Amino acid sequence: MATKTIAGKTVQVNDEGFMTNPNEWTKEIAIELAKEEGIAELTPAHWKVIEYCRQFGANGGKAPTLRQITTGTGLSTKDLFALFPKGPAKKVARISGLGKPEGCV
Numbered sequence: 001m002a003t004k005t006i007a008g009k010t011v012q013v014n015d016e017g018f019m020t021n022p023n024e025w026t027k028e029i030a031i032e033l034a035k036e037e038g039i040a041e042l043t044p045a046h047w048k049v050i051e052y053c054r055q056f057g058a059n060g061g062k063a064p065t066l067r068q069i070t071t072g073t074g075l076s077t078k079d080l081f082a083l084f085p086k087g088p089a090k091k092v093a094r095i096s097g098l099g100k101p102e103g104c105v
Contacts, residue, residue, distance in 0.1 A: 001013075001014070001020060002014070002015070004017070006029045006032050006033065007026065007028040007029045007031070007032045008028075009024065009026065009028075009029060011024040011025075011029065012024065014099070016100060017094065018093070018094050018098070018099050018100050019094075019097040019098070019099075020099065022054075022057055022058070022096075022097045022098055024097065025054070025096070025097025029097065030042065030050060030095050030096065030097070033094055033095045033097075034046070034095050037084070037091050037094065037095060038085070039083075039084070039091075039095075042095075043083075045075075045079075045083055046083055046084075048073055048075075049069060049073055049075065049080065049083060049084070049092050050092060050095060050096050052064075052069065052072050052073050053069065053092050053093060053096040053098060054096050054097070054098075056068065056072065057096065057097075057098040062098065062099060062101070063089070063092075063093035063096070063098035063099055063100065063101040064089070064093075064101065065089055065101050066080065066088060066089040066101075069088070069089060069092065080092075089101045
């Protein structure tokens with residue numbers, strides 16, 4: 001398994017750059033991963049989605065799908081694409097320190 005240093009912390013990642021151990025995640029890592037994904041600043045709306053995904057992952061062991069995120073957060077798909085452009089489920093899973101959601105290419 002590969003490792004990567006993010007926000008001064010060495011974490012385990014897979015070939016696509018997704019963290020493989022959610023317990024290594026920190027908010028500082030999320031901020032750095034968001035920048036890598038082209039999101040300059042995480043707003044309270046971003047954190048609402050990230051925290052939902054973290055909680056979902058802690059309960060189910062994997063990242064939620066786009067539909068599960070919209071249902072769980074009350075945000076529309078359009079809102080999620082505005083927050084996390086070009087593939088919100090995949091981006092938010094990466095930023096949340098979770099694996100790639102099932103069904104994502």
